[in-house]
Amino acid sequence: MNKIRLPVIEIFGPTIQGEGMVIGQKTMFVRTAGCDYSCSWCDSKFTWDGSARDEIKLLEPSEIWTELKKIGGCTFTHVTISGGNPALYPQLDGLIDLLHEQDIQVAIETQGSLFQEWFRKVDDLTLSPKPPSSGMEPNLDILDQIITAQHKHGRIDQTSLKIVIFDNEDLDFARAIHQRYPDIPFYLQTGNPDVKDENADDLTPHLIKRYEWLIDQVMNDIDLKNVRVLPQLHTLVWGNKRGV
């Protein structure tokens, strides 16, 4: 397992995790190529639309670790594996083991459309089933399977659900997911309608207004009680710039 190569499209950091259960965490990022979804508002379309296919490298876990140390040095103890959808790859198991051997905590970002045995090893597992505005239809049987397994292995504190919200239909979807899995830490996140603008000064005021709208919707909602409402910090600071 340790020798099977992973398609990696970028490795960068250290920077902050801008969203979700470990928002603000100093972390390195490993971004895998490929996705089983094609969300209309995806902010990382280059991972699956072919536009950055020349950037994909097939790397063994030890080569990923070498690259992480080369660019991150001794500054980090946390690595986030995002995509695309990293849950496409059973061979991520070997990378997680290698990182843990180096005393590195591992976070994973996935939409929860595919189950992997290695989910139970992840320190911060974010499952982000996609709401109607994405154009996707989540398979809740798979999500059930993942969450049942996390329960069984005592990994609920290492798990969270994160729903991106653009509109009221997305909020209806979020309520249904929260009611289905009431004991999983639950995060609502503002959607970013403009995933191309690299100028944060233009984008930030719009994103803050969207965040305020989302807060307003949730605060008086009796179905969304024990929830956390967050923006994407990296877009507030850097717009849609890649590699930060």
Add this chain to the structure above:
Amino acid sequence: MNKIRLPVIEIFGPTIQGEGMVIGQKTMFVRTAGCDYSCSWCDSKFTWDGSARDEIKLLEPSEIWTELKKIGGCTFTHVTISGGNPALYPQLDGLIDLLHEQDIQVAIETQGSLFQEWFRKVDDLTLSPKPPSSGMEPNLDILDQIITAQHKHGRIDQTSLKIVIFDNEDLDFARAIHQRYPDIPFYLQTGNPDVKDENADDLTPHLIKRYEWLIDQVMNDIDLKNVRVLPQLHTLVWGNKRGV
């Protein structure tokens, strides 16, 4: 204990917790009056400078609960008790018990200058020793006592340290605190230099720049590895407006 009154200066919500270990959490706020500190950049000076003394009410825990239900209805399961310094009051024990009986989670914000037996009952205990820019000198013997007790009672996962950073001297202080308590979840937060401006549109760009500066300082720092770097979300959205 349940009948001893607490000096309360405001009760409001539901809103988001804008900072620290449960950033984004939907919560109600209870703000106690009085502080043993007088930080130069305190954003709640009205709790201790006498300017809002007419707003202080002496309330029993049951009266606080009645007020929380009156304004928050059935929208919340989380209450944050802030100040001033709520750790001035041993009688907070009774309020925490009452809230827990109602299945409400309880967060406390304190500088860690005073020990209370009830710290071990708190669901989210934020200790924010004040850096040099505050003009205060933290008593680390007391902080040692608090953290030793949290360890002893298995409450480390419910505890965090949060340091507000204005300058490089504050960062030196943060490094020393992180090295002293390396296993306590550690948060760095941008300072807000203008605690009077109620116009978020003016304030937000400055705060984002400060946040970016803080990220830059921390990312290449090998002494600050496993840390989380966060802004104050409420000031990004609402400036210094009270009661949100």
